[in-house]
Amino acid sequence: MDLSKLSAESIKKGLKTDLIGQSIVYYSSVGSTNEVLKELAVQGAPEGTLVIADQQTAGRGRLGRKWLAPPGASLLLSLLFCPDLAPDQAQRLTMICSLAIADAIEGLTGLSVGLKWPNDIFIRGKKAGGILTESGTTGGHLNYVVVGMGLNVNLAVSTLPELRDLATSLSQELGREVSRLELLWKTLEGIEARYNSLMRGDSPHEEWAARLINLGRQVQVTTAQGALVGWAEGVDANGALILRTPDGQRLRILAGDVTLRGSAPS
Numbered sequence: 001m002d003l004s005k006l007s008a009e010s011i012k013k014g015l016k017t018d019l020i021g022q023s024i025v026y027y028s029s030v031g032s033t034n035e036v037l038k039e040l041a042v043q044g045a046p047e048g049t050l051v052i053a054d055q056q057t058a059g060r061g062r063l064g065r066k067w068l069a070p071p072g073a074s075l076l077l078s079l080l081f082c083p084d085l086a087p088d089q090a091q092r093l094t095m096i097c098s099l100a101i102a103d104a105i106e107g108l109t110g111l112s113v114g115l116k117w118p119n120d121i122f123i124r125g126k127k128a129g130g131i132l133t134e135s136g137t138t139g140g141h142l143n144y145v146v147v148g149m150g151l152n153v154n155l156a157v158s159t160l161p162e163l164r165d166l167a168t169s170l171s172q173e174l175g176r177e178v179s180r181l182e183l184l185w186k187t188l189e190g191i192e193a194r195y196n197s198l199m200r201g202d203s204p205h206e207e208w209a210a211r212l213i214n215l216g217r218q219v220q221v222t223t224a225q226g227a228l229v230g231w232a233e234g235v236d237a238n239g240a241l242i243l244r245t246p247d248g249q250r251l252r253i254l255a256g257d258v259t260l261r262g263s264a265p266s
């Protein structure tokens with residue numbers, strides 16, 4: 001059996017979950033799995049619905065940026081959550097999903113995975129994946145959270161010249177291909193365990209903070225309001241970055257892009 005051949009049937013066969021991925025919508029090609037799942041969420045799709053594609057023609061990052069992925073090489077998926085949380089707690093879903101991906105990659109490949117605030121998956125200093133979390137709210141109530149994940153699995157980074165210096169993939173780091181199916185199963189099982197724990201009231205933010213490669217460092221954060229420099233002191237339970245500025249202020253930053261300043265630990 002080709003373990004990397006994705007289909008609803010092949011995914012279902014080896015998936016040991018009760019909720020996450022129990023409803024599967026598979027596309028060989030689609031615009032954006034997040035867009036599809038947001039539509040399905042509004043139509044009442046069940047919690048745990050997985051939308052997964054082999055290729056996206058309009059894959060998105062944050063702020064209208066593009067997510068690039070040639071066919072057959074990546075995990076491109078979105079998951080639907082309907083948690084009993086406040087809208088400003090939605091980032092906790094990003095945390096549990098990125099922690100589960102990191103665990104799954106490490107468990108299957110032995111590679112060491114870091115997370116970069118707020119939504120990147122990093123291996124040996126390069127971006128191997130990203131997460132796009134989008135929420136639906138009405139009147140201060142969180143109706144749904146769609147967590148979209150893109151991971152470069154068997155991607156030859158040379159096929160995406162614009163990303164050559166920034167991106168990596170599991171196969172690039174290992175020198176061999178990795179089964180997308182096995183990685184998907186492990187990731188979804190890890191997400192389910194972490195989601196159950198979140199719903200029992202446990203906060204994932206300390207474990208997430210411990211994996212963030214940009215904490216305890218001098219950083220520049222680019223936000224919608226402009227660039228800020230300072231010391232990345234920590235994160236709070238809702239995922240905001242706590243930045244200590246040179247004049248001693250402590251700022252709480254909800255969204256932005258972080259660039260490291262100064263020398264990086266290996």
Ligand code: BT5
Nearest residue numbers: 032034059060061062065067068077130131148149150167
């Ligand atoms: C992200 O945005 O990193 C979130 C990416 C989420 C993608 C998934 S795929 C399934 C689901 N459906 C979607 O439509 N999206 C989600 P951001 O932090 O804004 O980073 C975007 C930037 O990452 C781009 O501007 C590029 O610089 C870089 N990039 C694009 N494709 C990449 C790739 N394959 N590997 C590494 N970096 C990439």
